[in-house]
Amino acid sequence: MDDSAHQGRVDWNLVAKSGIRFAYLKATEGGDFRDASFVENLREARAAGVECGAYHFFSLKAPGILQARNFIKTVPKELVTLPPAIDLEYVGNSSDRPSPEDFQEQLAVFMNAIRKEYGREPVIYTAGDFAGHYLQGIPIKRPWVRAVVFGPGDVAWVFWQFTERARVPGINGFVDMDVFNGDSTGFRLLTAEKQVGLDGHGARQRDGATPDAFSQ
Numbered sequence: 596m597d598d599s600a601h602q603g604r605v606d607w608n609l610v611a612k613s614g615i616r617f618a619y620l621k622a623t624e625g626g627d628f629r630d631a632s633f634v635e636n637l638r639e640a641r642a643a644g645v646e647c648g649a650y651h652f653f654s655l656k657a658p659g660i661l662q663a664r665n666f667i668k669t670v671p672k673e674l675v676t677l678p679p680a681i682d683l684e685y686v687g688n689s690s691d692r693p694s695p696e697d698f699q700e701q702l703a704v705f706m707n708a709i710r711k712e713y714g715r716e717p718v719i720y721t722a723g724d725f726a727g728h729y730l731q732g733i734p735i736k737r738p739w740v741r742a743v744v745f746g747p748g749d750v751a752w753v754f755w756q757f758t759e760r761a762r763v764p765g766i767n768g769f770v771d772m773d774v775f776n777g778d779s780t781g782f783r784l785l786t787a788e789k790q791v792g793l794d795g796h797g798a799r800q801r802d803g804a805t806p807d808a809f810s811q
Contacts, residue, residue: 598766620648719737
């Protein structure tokens, strides 16, 4: 599942007992906003045995480097086992609409700073309308697909948000539910992923491949 302060107080022991294996927790938004529940959620989810990741809601308005600094100051890399995630969507975002070129430049700055700090390839969460306008031509290595009606299609997704109206014990109201694209072995490999070496252009790939142009 993915969770933020919007869900209110969460009983993570009940969440874990219901069978939830992992959770992405909202950490930051834009250049200065920090989710009020992040620290508590991270502490209590970990104590309940839930694997945790942190996500950043990327603003269309704030510079990428300020957003990266906000996330890095908020999310201790030793306490999250899933790769950092970036939430890219129109809902709740600034009414400012930069050009695709300007947006991609700021996103690249953000992603490179995150790669350098955490040594891992970020996950990118998005939906079709946003991706169709702002992400054309960008190879996304770790997609987190939002598809609550027709399914994720033929995208080689890592995570799939398949509903935004799930009911989970320990949470009042609805919550987003997600699935990992793989078996338990693949999930363990992802959570046990170690930081990789860095060169002047960002994180080296685990298989030794050269990073694509967007990551440089």
